[in-house]
Amino acid sequence: MSRARLRWNGAAATGAIREAAARGLLLGAEHVLAESRKRVPINEGTLERSGGASVDEQQMTAAVSYDTPYAGRVHEDMTARHAPGRSAKYLEGVLPESTGEVQALIAAQVRRALR
Template sequence: MSRARLRWSGDTATDAIKQAAVRGLLLSAEHVLGASRQRVPIAEGTLERSGATSVDEATMTAAVSYDTPYARRVHEDLTARHSPGRSAKFVESVLPETAGTVQELIAAQIRRALR
């Protein structure tokens, strides 16, 4: 009769998965930021340069934000005219297009952690 030992490190595995997911969220937010920067209206470039990402590890959420006094107005004003390829809703409009890549980036980080 053979014997085998199994040592379960559930807490270690859970921690590794969580940290991998956080890395994936950050990479995903950076990807969405890059895509939105391709659409952000440009006058002087200040709005584009103000883009940033953040990850809240407690809630496992990522955010893309632009930090100028007029960022919200430019994002929401559907009546404003912009250069070709630039538009209002420059963050919101890229989310459906980047969703698959976002999922893949997070999944790849988790797979890497489980090796």
């Protein structure tokens, strides 16, 4: 009869999974940012360059934002005319389209941590 010994390091595993999920969240937020930058209305490029992605590792949430005084107004103004491919709702429109990619990025990081 053979014997096997198993040592469970639950706390270490949980920590590694949380770190991996946070990395995946950041990658996902950066993906959403990159896709939204393709739609941001461009005049001088300031709005596009002001975009950023961040992660709150304690809350396990990610954020994508544009930091100009007029970012919100440009995002919400559905009556403004923009160059082809550029539009209002440049961030909001990308979110539902990117869900699968974001989930895949997070899952890939967690899988790597579990190896």
